[in-house]
């Protein structure tokens with residue numbers, strides 16, 4: 323078992339976090355284009371929508387790299403003394419985050435390039451809401467560890483080993 327995340331794992335965590343937040347916050351161009359396609363049929367893709375697609379594809383690629391590293395290199399144990407329930411919640415949360423980081427761009431790509439309307443609804447509806455909720459829980463948990471438990475967990479995503 324490794325003692326710390328590697329420099330690459332830390333870089334990928336923050337790069338993917340930024341790209342995901344960018345697409346969650348700035349999705350108006352894609353929403354507008356998708357509405358128009360649904361109402362009036364084929365519509366030229368706007369620059370804003372291309373940026374959304376490009377960022378989504380980048381997320382997919384970087385998450386695949388991240389998962390490969392996670393499987394081959396592993397991740398450090400939770401800090402000693404962490405309650406079993408908290409460890410379980412952390413592991414489950416990370417698995418759910420990985421699943422959503424693939425499902426969200428994946429459904430978007432199939433909806434846009436394959437014309438699957440239901441996947442588009444899923445992408446901009448339930449999946450997006452779930453990812454926002456999980457990110458809020460994830461960030462809340464990270465700061466709970468840092469500020470209340472003071473177990474140095476946040477530093478694991480700052481310093482490599």
Ligand code: HEM
Nearest residue numbers: 339342392397400416419420457460461464475476478479
């Ligand atoms: C301010 C924002 C964030 C903070 C402070 C933060 C903090 C952390 C910390 C401290 C860890 C290490 C947990 C451990 O060592 O057990 C971690 C892991 C992780 N984070 Fe974040 N994170 C943030 C944003 C995000 C976002 C936006 C995502 C994805 C949508 C994300 C996905 C993950 C995943 C999947 C892991 C597990 C990594 C692994 O063990 O393979 N994080 N985060």
